[in-house]
Amino acid sequence: MEIFLAQKMGFCFGVRRTVDIALKMIQINQKKVITYGPIIHNEDLINYLKNNGIDYTLDIDKIDPNKVEKVIIRTHGVKKQIIENLKNKGVKIIDGTCPYVMRVHRIVEKLSKEKYPLLIIGNKDHPEIIGVIGYISDDIPYFVVKDLNETEELVKKGTFQKIKKLGIVTQTTEKIQKVKEIVNYLMDYIPEIRYFKTICYATDENQAAIRELAPKVDIVIVIGGKNSSNTVKLFEIAKNYCKRTYHIQNENDLKIEWFKKEDKVGITAGASTPDWIINKVIQKIREFDDIICNHEGREYEKVN
Ligand code: SF4
Incomplete structure (x- = not known):
């Protein structure tokens, strides 16, 4: 199999910026940090942050200033009142709202x-x-x-x-x-x-790239959260050009029976899909490729 990546895919500038803020908190071992709401629409990333001590809440009343010092505001931003309420609570705000x-x-x-x-x-x-x-x-x-x-x-x-x-x-x-x-x-x-033109073209670029790639491949894998609207949009576009299009959240959703020997595999990812998940998906498809080639080889020998 050959793997082709869409020219533009994955994190947009705004998401990358907010996620970097959260990862930096882990890197410098900052304790007592939470995010206000899920930081982006990606369960794997949310779980990764949680496992590394950064949970989220949407209930300000439940924030205990003795246990929480900093709150990261998610990429989509929040109401002004929420910022005020958090300040009144005595926590420090790290604003991850996309510029x-x-x-x-x-x-x-x-x-x-x-x-x-x-x-x-x-x-x-x-x-x-x-x-x-x-x-x-x-x-x-x-x-x-x-x-x-x-x-x-x-x-x-x-x-x-x-x-x-x-x-x-x-x-x-x-x-x-x-x-x-x-x-x-x-x-x-x-x-x-x-x-006022307040449109951001980051998601458009990902869509244009899959529009170009999907007609040239045999199968398309779209990676991203099931509730990520821009990922669903990528899936819909790809499906128009390539019937064998699948939407997965991570490498564990891949099924070997989707793939055939010598397939051209196109890959794209939503704006909230981290690079590490994309890399794991590529790795797993390569493993499938090894299995499919060896397996088909053995079958061919048997037939002869
Ligand atoms: S506006 Fe939205 S899509 Fe555009 S860069 Fe910011 S977070 Fe990404």
């Missing part, structure tokens, strides 16, 4: 001060959007829409009738085409729109 997400926080804070109602394009249940909403002032109306249909619904309900100006930001992983449709549509209804 691109921090920029969205700053923009909505500024627009709030300038009394702009806000439209956020994204998934209202995603931690990033929950965090962004937490930076909007209490007296400012805001709306979250996932697509053009939901925006049209708001217009039909007359939501924007009295709104003279509107600020628009997006989830960092949004698609530009969808955003353009929504902004263009709203231009007919709102006299003043301030749109």
Whole structure:
């Protein structure tokens, strides 16, 4: 078998930065450190951190300042109020929020001060959007829409009738085409729109790379957390081009019967998949290759 890696895959800049912060804590033997919520969508990494003394919590009330000195904020960021609550608790904050997400926080804070109602394009249940909403002032109306249909619904309900100006930001992983449709549509209804391009192209690059690789191989292995939306997206793209596409979390999910002798194997990984997991998957596929070649060789001898 031959193994081909997607030109771009695995950790994006923001995830790498936050994970490095946590790994550094282990390296310098810092005790009493936790993360606020799972640091990224990857169970193996969460377990690794836990086994090395860095657990997580989402319940600030349960944090005991005698046992916890530092709290790492995850890549997706959190509401401003959470930072305040943690400070009041007397713990030190290590902010692992991706700088691109921090920029969205700053923009909505500024627009709030300038009394702009806000439209956020994204998934209202995603931690990033929950965090962004937490930076909007209490007296400012805001709306979250996932697509053009939901925006049209708001217009039909007359939501924007009295709104003279509107600020628009997006989830960092949004698609530009969808955003353009929504902004263009709203231009007919709102006299003043301030749109900020807050899209990050890191996940797009991973998607473009698998789009290029998948049609050229016989089987694709997509590595990443089952609840990682960008990994699921990579799986969907690859499956369109290559029927034998499998989504695994780590090397233990691989099955030897998926592979055939002389297969071209394509590999990609979600933005929250650590390099060490990718390396273990490659190693295991190489072991399968040895087994399949020897095994098929023996069978061939028997037939003759
Ligand atoms: S995808 Fe972009 S915005 Fe999100 S964590 Fe990675 S670098 Fe930051």
